[in-house]
Amino acid sequence: MPARYVKVPSALTGESNLKSDAKGKVVVGESTIAKLSKESLPYLPTWDKNEKYEPYTFQEHHDNALKADKSFPDLFKGDDYVTTNLSPKLGTEIRGIQLSELNDAGRDQVALLASQRGVLVFRDQDLIDKGPENLVEYVSHYGTPHIHPTSGAPKGHPDIHSVLTGDTKEDAFSTRNNLVVWHSDVSYELNPTAVSFLAVTNIPKAGGGDTVFADNREAYNRLSPLFKEKIDNLKAVHSAVDQANLAVVKGGVVKRHPVENIHPVVRTTPSGQKVLYVNSGFTRRIVDLKGEESDFLLKFLLQHIASSQDFQVRVNWQPGTVAIFDNRIVSHSAILDFDTSDGRLIIRAAARGERPVHDLEDLNKPDENLVYEGPEYIGNHREV
Numbered sequence: 001m002p003a004r005y006v007k008v009p010s011a012l013t014g015e016s017n018l019k020s021d022a023k024g025k026v027v028v029g030e031s032t033i034a035k036l037s038k039e040s041l042p043y044l045p046t047w048d049k050n051e052k053y054e055p056y057t058f059q060e061h062h063d064n065a066l067k068a069d070k071s072f073p074d075l076f077k078g079d080d081y082v083t084t085n086l087s088p089k090l091g092t093e094i095r096g097i098q099l100s101e102l103n104d105a106g107r108d109q110v111a112l113l114a115s116q117r118g119v120l121v122f123r124d125q126d127l128i129d130k131g132p133e134n135l136v137e138y139v140s141h142y143g144t145p146h147i148h149p150t151s152g153a154p155k156g157h158p159d160i161h162s163v164l165t166g167d168t169k170e171d172a173f174s175t176r177n178n179l180v181v182w183h184s185d186v187s188y189e190l191n192p193t194a195v196s197f198l199a200v201t202n203i204p205k206a207g208g209g210d211t212v213f214a215d216n217r218e219a220y221n222r223l224s225p226l227f228k229e230k231i232d233n234l235k236a237v238h239s240a241v242d243q244a245n246l247a248v249v250k251g252g253v254v255k256r257h258p259v260e261n262i263h264p265v266v267r268t269t270p271s272g273q274k275v276l277y278v279n280s281g282f283t284r285r286i287v288d289l290k291g292e293e294s295d296f297l298l299k300f301l302l303q304h305i306a307s308s309q310d311f312q313v314r315v316n317w318q319p320g321t322v323a324i325f326d327n328r329i330v331s332h333s334a335i336l337d338f339d340t341s342d343g344r345l346i347i348r349a350a351a352r353g354e355r356p357v358h359d360l361e362d363l364n365k366p367d368e369n370l371v372y373e374g375p376e377y378i379g380n381h382r383e384v
Contacts, residue, residue: 024049045152143351183281194353
């Protein structure tokens with residue numbers, strides 16, 4: 001078994017206080033529940049080892065942002081709202097607008113603004129309080145909600161990704177100096193997610209647990225013209241295998257067989273933005289390069305994204321905060337800087353987007369979802 005799957009801090013996996021029954025259902029233990037806010041209870045993660053889904057097939061996606069009014073008349077009404085840019089190019093905080101009250105045109109304009117600013121931080125929202133069913137319905141406006149292949153989900157709502165971290169006395173840094181993992185959500189999918197909703201329903205009492213975002217458009221723009229030319233037509237393998245193997249090792253659930261799909265290193269969004277589309281979470285190798293060459297190039301590109309704080313922003317979670325980000329153009333990571341005897345419950349609901357393309361002439365051209373059948377997936381040899 002590869003060593004990277006063996007020792008993972010409980011603080012990261014949220015499995016430190018779970019209980020299961022003979023039917024394969026896994027829920028959070030009572031002692032942990034007692035420490036959580038009442039707002040978290042409808043979103044507690046559950047797992048069912050009998051829950052299985054077929055691999056996704058290709059689907060067309062039509063971006064809501066492309067039909068939105070660029071003057072934002074349905075989003076920014078009146079004078080009771082305040083917007084504050086978190087940085088010149090990335091991130092905007094918005095107060096005085098209730099997402100739950102927007103009409104369809106206003107929701108389209110949210111998608112447009114997210115495609116421009118990368119991440120939108122809406123404060124003082126009631127959207128999450130209205131419950132999981134309402135959240136899924138809201139996200140469905142932007143496309144088919146994605147069902148995560150391994151994570152927990154609120155009971156009856158598999159299309160909400162629910163992650164409880166903490167509530168453990170284990171030293172989260174016993175095997176690593178930091179636990180930052182930059183990633184673009186489920187980039188291994190043939191149709192990765194696009195418009196994504198994120199909220200923390202249980203915020204660590206002593207603070208911390210922020211989420212940091214990086215602008216992958218600016219990461220591309222910073223490269224020299226010659227370097228851009230060299231990587232412009234490269235493709236990379238994005239893999240779900242490590243994530244699935246981690247679930248197997250931790251006794252979790254693999255609801256859908258892992259896939260490995262090939263995407264362009266330089267992606268073009270439907271609005272024409274160029275994006276450096278690699279991430280340390282799921283990008284494994286550059287196609288047609290030798291192993292050492294691929295490792296060298298990926299190391300540079302990933303370090304470029306991770307170390308460039310001048311195109312990153314940090315979102316501090318407050319009660320009622322909902323962050324909406326365009327998963328096609330940003331990378332992000334949780335920050336595990338809080339007391340891990342405390343708990344952090346974060347939820348995400350996201351719509352499947354288009355198949356990543358380098359040239360817009362290929363947008364929405366069908367392709368095959370590449371289900372992984374190789375030896376690296378240990379679930380092929382174990383019951384999951």
